[in-house]
Amino acid sequence: MTASPKVGLFITCLADLFRPSVGFAAVKLMRDAGCTVEVPRAQTCCGQPAYNSGDRKDTRAIAEQVIAAFEDFDYVVAPSGSCTGMISKHYPELFEEGSQWRLRAEALSAKTHELVSFLVDVLKIDHVEAQFDGTVTYHDSCSGLRELGIKQQPRQLLGSVKGLTLQEMEEAEICCGFGGTFCVKYSDISNEMVSHKTECIGAANADTLLAGDLGCLLNMAGKLKRQGSNVQVRHVAEVLAGMTDLPPIGEEH
Amino acid sequence: MEIRSPQFKNNAREALVDENLQSALGKMRTGFTSKRAEARARLPEFDDLRDQARDIKDHTLAHLDLYYEAYEEKVTAAGGHVHWARTAGDARDIILQICQDENAKLVTKGKSMIAEEVALNDHLEEAGMEVAETDLGEYIIQLRQEPPSHIIAPAVHLTRSQVEKSFRKSHTHLADDRNLDEVSSLVNEARQVLRQKYIDADVGITGANFLIAETGTSIIVTNEGNGDLTQTLPRVHIVLTSLEKMVPTLEDVSTILRVLARSATGQEFSTYTTLSTGPRREDDPDGPEEYHVVVLDNGRSAMIGSEFQDMLRCIRCGACINHCPVYHAIGGHSYGWVYPGPMGSVLTPTLVGIDKAGHLPNASTFCGRCEAVCPMRIPLPKMMRHWREREFERHLTPKLSRTALGFWAFLAKRPALYHLSNSVLVRLLRVLAFGRGAIGSLPLASGWTRHRDLPAPERNTFQELWRSGGYE
Ligand code: SF4
Numbered sequence: 001m002t003a004s005p006k007v008g009l010f011i012t013c014l015a016d017l018f019r020p021s022v023g024f025a026a027v028k029l030m031r032d033a034g035c036t037v038e039v040p041r042a043q044t045c046c047g048q049p050a051y052n053s054g055d056r057k058d059t060r061a062i063a064e065q066v067i068a069a070f071e072d073f074d075y076v077v078a079p080s081g082s083c084t085g086m087i088s089k090h091y092p093e094l095f096e097e098g099s100q101w102r103l104r105a106e107a108l109s110a111k112t113h114e115l116v117s118f119l120v121d122v123l124k125i126d127h128v129e130a131q132f133d134g135t136v137t138y139h140d141s142c143s144g145l146r147e148l149g150i151k152q153q154p155r156q157l158l159g160s161v162k163g164l165t166l167q168e169m170e171e172a173e174i175c176c177g178f179g180g181t182f183c184v185k186y187s188d189i190s191n192e193m194v195s196h197k198t199e200c201i202g203a204a205n206a207d208t209l210l211a212g213d214l215g216c217l218l219n220m221a222g223k224l225k226r227q228g229s230n231v232q233v234r235h236v237a238e239v240l241a242g243m244t245d246l247p248p249i250g251e252e253h
Numbered sequence: 254m255e256i257r258s259p260q261f262k263n264n265a266r267e268a269l270v271d272e273n274l275q276s277a278l279g280k281m282r283t284g285f286t287s288k289r290a291e292a293r294a295r296l297p298e299f300d301d302l303r304d305q306a307r308d309i310k311d312h313t314l315a316h317l318d319l320y321y322e323a324y325e326e327k328v329t330a331a332g333g334h335v336h337w338a339r340t341a342g343d344a345r346d347i348i349l350q351i352c353q354d355e356n357a358k359l360v361t362k363g364k365s366m367i368a369e370e371v372a373l374n375d376h377l378e379e380a381g382m383e384v385a386e387t388d389l390g391e392y393i394i395q396l397r398q399e400p401p402s403h404i405i406a407p408a409v410h411l412t413r414s415q416v417e418k419s420f421r422k423s424h425t426h427l428a429d430d431r432n433l434d435e436v437s438s439l440v441n442e443a444r445q446v447l448r449q450k451y452i453d454a455d456v457g458i459t460g461a462n463f464l465i466a467e468t469g470t471s472i473i474v475t476n477e478g479n480g481d482l483t484q485t486l487p488r489v490h491i492v493l494t495s496l497e498k499m500v501p502t503l504e505d506v507s508t509i510l511r512v513l514a515r516s517a518t519g520q521e522f523s524t525y526t527t528l529s530t531g532p533r534r535e536d537d538p539d540g541p542e543e544y545h546v547v548v549l550d551n552g553r554s555a556m557i558g559s560e561f562q563d564m565l566r567c568i569r570c571g572a573c574i575n576h577c578p579v580y581h582a583i584g585g586h587s588y589g590w591v592y593p594g595p596m597g598s599v600l601t602p603t604l605v606g607i608d609k610a611g612h613l614p615n616a617s618t619f620c621g622r623c624e625a626v627c628p629m630r631i632p633l634p635k636m637m638r639h640w641r642e643r644e645f646e647r648h649l650t651p652k653l654s655r656t657a658l659g660f661w662a663f664l665a666k667r668p669a670l671y672h673l674s675n676s677v678l679v680r681l682l683r684v685l686a687f688g689r690g691a692i693g694s695l696p697l698a699s700g701w702t703r704h705r706d707l708p709a710p711e712r713n714t715f716q717e718l719w720r721s722g723g724y725e
Contacts, residue, residue: 011715017675018708020715039719044671050662052619053650054641058662065666142620171283175578179618184700185654186616188266191704192582193618222705225691250708251690 007035008073013045014214025241042069046083076112081144084114120153127160130242135165137206141213169204178219194223210236221250257589261612264587285575288519307630310566320466327469331531333544341371357455363480364388365460369591385450387479402585405571457487461494467502470530474523490541496553497565512628516572566629573623595623595633614640679710
């Protein structure tokens, strides 16, 4: 590894639009760990909306764009298990075996990581310098958990945050019902799923809900807000970076 | 069976407000899953066995013709008959013919999803026969004239008190004041009622969990022992099964059996594992005098070599269903046909057509829990996505979604334009939030805001802030 690994931040379309501070928290965490971070402008989205709608052609075009924009970095890091999974697990499958694009996709796949797993598994960071006074509960987002095996990494780093208590909820590994376009196409089913989730969150008696994926966070925050809950919602990176001055997701700015 | 999959959304909506159903589903949400997890934890080589099970099936599918040749030879040598049914109609007709040749009046049936698939009961009943389901769950839904809602627990959608009601309504020859408060008393009552049927039946029909090429054997696994009585007592035993049940050897089947019950119910092994090879031999104390195997294709052979081939590894354990949060929300009937949950969302479009079953592979968040627990390592989400691709190619995707997607993709492929439009969108959403942190109602995103608020964007886009020199 070079002295200062050069990281391309894949900001993700949702963080870009709804929660830029997740991006800045990611940048801070990686800079503190000695990385140089850049944000290519030629990025938009990882392509999942097209991919999961069966539109292979557009998915491929978007994937090629991401590959070209990021392949010169030492690492590609995204503050999302879902987008990371798309790049690292699904991009190669989009291209024919042995083709030039397949090779490039595989090369990119090998160096693409979800933020917290990058800090813990690649950079071998075992603690952060941050303070957060409160009890948090953590939702394991599906792709991060099942495609990338992210489970103990966020808990390990949260354990080093001063003042923070982690209170696990029941069924932390069950889907929150977001599922990209699923939540609008099958909104009644999605509603049942997120309602079950907010029940589990409520029962955990935590004052803050954390997760590593903005899609799930917006879904759960939106439901909690609608239900009049006081639970605050944040991306885990905000807490790990000590950037919790700004209001939680869905609260007034 | 009528296909109600096109009305999936309506079915689901009704299911969500069905209190009995929701109460029954609430119980199964954690029961099956914790039992499987415990069973897995007790067997360190569980995941290795899954790999082996997958390899056995992959190998079999690659040489299916050879194994069927060997299988048929063995069955015939043992005095049995193998019948090939290309379509559901063929299977119905073959079975009806066997029953008619036997002059059958009463047919007992063990649990068979293939019988559901070909709607066998209706066919035999129309021909004037009585069909008695002997699996407790199947018996209950037969009384209620409902289809199964789960492949291994057909009546899982019902509460105990609903079952009690059905029993009181149907078993009018029993005392009115009998106590049916306990599940065990319901089981006993069903046993009592069914006992005579086993004895009176002319033909017994069972499914098969596996067919073994090496020996010409069919295997059923059950917990009630009803299958054994169904297949040994009548004069004729018909096994109704489908193409993908083949396994080369007894050794192979033992490997797969080690993951089957553990994945299904968390048992080490099902209570009964019953092997049948041909009709009763001369010195056998019991057994049927005739033994028929009806092997249904119904579109399965066309899956070989296609992107759906892996689905033919399925051993119908139900683990994917037991772990599916969508199934937990809406139950099995919402899927509108025989096979519910993730396995159904892949299989049903193959069997009834994607034009009818289009909702099923779309109604998934791709949470991946099904694939994570499938003992045969079937990539269910990936295959649901393949169905979505077929729908997209055939322009079956709803027009509005398609147009929206096309517009979005146009922008996503043009970063400069995309960033510009995002900047506009952020401002628009912030205006619509009226200074609040979340938006309560948004006309174009009503699917979202009907049930939840939309958190308002924090401020400018990340790209804008980053380019303008950082956050502060
Ligand atoms: S798809 Fe897998 S988990 Fe589902 S029933 Fe079949 S074998 Fe079991």
